[in-house]
Amino acid sequence: MTRATAIADKPGRPSAKDVARLAGVSTATVSRFLNSPAQVDAETQALVRDAVLKLRYVPHGAARALRSARSHMVGAVVPSFDYALYARTTSAMQAVLDARGYSMVLAEHHYELASEVRITEQLIRRGVDAFVFVGLDHDPALFALLESYGRPYVLTWGVDPMRRHPSIGFDNRAATFEMTRHLLGLGHQRFGLLSAPTAGNDRATERGAGMRAALAQAGLALDERCVRHGPIDLGAATAMMKSLLALPKALRPTAVIGTNDVFAVGAMLACRAEGVRIPEDVSIAGCDNTDLGATQTPALTSIRTPIVEIGRAAAEQVVARLEGEPHLAFQLLGFELVSRGSTAAPPRR
Amino acid sequence: MTRATAIADKPGRPSAKDVARLAGVSTATVSRFLNSPAQVDAETQALVRDAVLKLRYVPHGAARALRSARSHMVGAVVPSFDYALYARTTSAMQAVLDARGYSMVLAEHHYELASEVRITEQLIRRGVDAFVFVGLDHDPALFALLESYGRPYVLTWGVDPMRRHPSIGFDNRAATFEMTRHLLGLGHQRFGLLSAPTAGNDRATERGAGMRAALAQAGLALDERCVRHGPIDLGAATAMMKSLLALPKALRPTAVIGTNDVFAVGAMLACRAEGVRIPEDVSIAGCDNTDLGATQTPALTSIRTPIVEIGRAAAEQVVARLEGEPHLAFQLLGFELVSRGSTAAPPRR
């Protein structure tokens, strides 16, 4: 027996036929016992139950999936797990799925929309019943694929303004809008933005837009020389902030918003390295309210986003759809500004 | 059409038969084209390829799995995703699996060994080919189940000292041993330990043991009144540390080790809240060297554990076994003490 065949089911792996034989019934009855016990006589049930337990019978999922066109697997397709955020959302999803008898298949696309399509196709091939995606921006080919295979899905971390795709999230634009208002209220006039690349990332796009909108409303404009884009990574964020600190004094922002906490904490590291005081010299704010930000000194002002709620609601929606239960196709959840020590009035001139 | 049937494959979902018809060949040839193209004539290949692309054919995974007894899915069964650590390991795994044409099914057992068995059985039912587990401590029923279904697996975050189960990890005991030596070297005599519950958690057990061993070697003993156990959670860790700080002065530890960075950072929060200075009044050290610890003020002394390497190696090992390739069943990886500002000499008496 070679390694390659080692995983083949043991010769003795019990099948429904074995259970049927032992219980003295037909395989049809075994199947009914498993799937709709109400249709089986109580005595017969006892017979079958004993046989199942005795043989430690575990039904063959692939056969069931083939026959019933239902794998009971839900795909979670996320940008990346390195940012703790999606891990927590996924964890919440997984808990709900598990409770409802579904398993979760996980895939990352590393912020590449094209690879998202490829990955999704692979999961369809594996028989995944339904999908949860992150964000509203996706390759049109993705929706075509889902449509052509009749797979339900839900988008998360935002709500589709056109109501074309089922979605669960919050208003990313409003979140940074409110944060910017907070900083404007403290008296800031010169702002900096640390953002993820916006291509194919509506969260980053919207968060930037919210900031610009709030500034515009206050009669200000975001100086593009104070904007940096880069990967969601502490090192990159630190470098981005350092380059802002290197700007001529008249240009240098007194308030910097990161489109998420990683950027904001990276900015804090840069300030510490350069001897720039927070919040006396510069205010820093993030988004998503992670432990990473909340435990900094000073603690990071951030937006509490519905990380766990999104995961739970997404899982519940796809399961409800698979099971034919009523559900809300669109859910707009709330967020909350959490003001902490990293933001204060700007330095006096 | 009800919601429940909405996910049924569209009537027109192409099958191998459709591809065969369009290409003017048999389904066997389609199958060969997909699985071993070398056996198919170049011209025929072109015919089939065109048909596949034209119909946007995606093979039916369940049928393939049923027939070939191979689902190309690997199960990752982890304690929890809330601790960012396992998310990163899983991410590394997923990248390798994806590159090798496998998908990853994810499940969490929330530190309950019994639910780990249940979850694993569910994944076997779904047809998962192989498994990666976290830690060496598991319910014997788990191994019995894997054995009876002939599923390869690998344990991670430790190496089985008995060499009974394939495993990839590092020496958890040596890690805290070294950390404790570091603190002893700084002059500490009274130690505190913040740990996860040790039941069914060999990482926590070993990390505690390493500390005790180092102390014993130095002729000291860990005062059990300075030990706290609790969930891996910042709030819980903070409370645990507060209760250590509430000890009579003569008993209060001057050095506290967390069995991971979450405990250590929670301890830092407690110190800040109580006005206890780090490292002047108390030294604090963690384990796993996460961003959470590294970005604190002062930065947390910790142990860099092979988080990503474990994930990659585990994925490579299970794939190698499934594919019948040579592989190392046991891999002992290294770790490294990273000394930062949170540890220093104890206060003078």
Place this chain on the structure above:
DNA sequence: CTGTTAGCGCTTTCAA
């Protein structure tokens, strides 16, 4: 190199 054929293990009509 290609087609024919026989199932993989299960669910689901249809009859009894």
Place this chain on the structure above:
DNA sequence: TTGAAAGCGCTAACAG
């Protein structure tokens, strides 16, 4: 309430 029988879509023998 139960059994017999027909496949789900694919792969692997076996012929040709």
